Amino acid sequence: MAVDPDFLDHVRDLLAGLGPLRLGRMFSGAALYVEEDVMIAMISPSGTLYMKSDATTEAAFRAAGSEPFVYTRKDGRRQVTSLMSLPEPALDDPEEALHWAELSLGPARAATRAKRAAKARKAARRAG
Template identity: 70%
Template sequence: MAVSDEVLAHALDLFAGLGPIRRGRMFSGVALYVEEDVMFAMIASSGTIYMKSDEETGARYAEAGSVPFTYTRATGTRQVTSLMSLPDSAADDPDEATEWARLSLGPARAAAEKKRAEKARKAARKAKAG
């Protein structure tokens, strides 16, 4: 099941305060990016918006009633604690949603930097081997 156009438009409206947002595929949902490669949120096929988190921000999300993204595989259900649901209180409040998104930018930037460094290492190994 894909993310509906209505749900995607609502999420883009919620986070409009962040500036230009790029979309990409993630699981069976849609990833939301700022600053080219900084994935700060994901919309699951269920329509739930999940925000990028780390240990510190995840605790703040949990205090606000957020739950981690979960999915089921043949080996069982898995939790992705680096993606926490947008608090219900922010679901229709662009100002509050943008505050949560800004909180998620720290972990999102750190994850993007880690991916960039990993790609650079792979490219360097490939160039050295080739």
């Protein structure tokens, strides 16, 4: 993980109200998980905190000045993800950061449920 340890500590402090955070690797940065396997956020290698979003929350993020995490695939196409940058004022305000994190919980939990269901279907096909 190429994430600044001081920034990671700051993010942990900002999101402490969510409970324990688990780290994983993602795009040379760090994925942040709550509730064991619910990926709620990502810290990019450049030091931007991105929160999970979906069609129900994207407008609120955009209205607050957030931008999506975008990367270029090996074939040259740009891929826009469901991760939106944490609004700038929230980086210095734990109460506001927690608001955005709680807004991200719904999309994060839904994505996790879909991922679990896909894994179960795949395992059932292999077993059957």
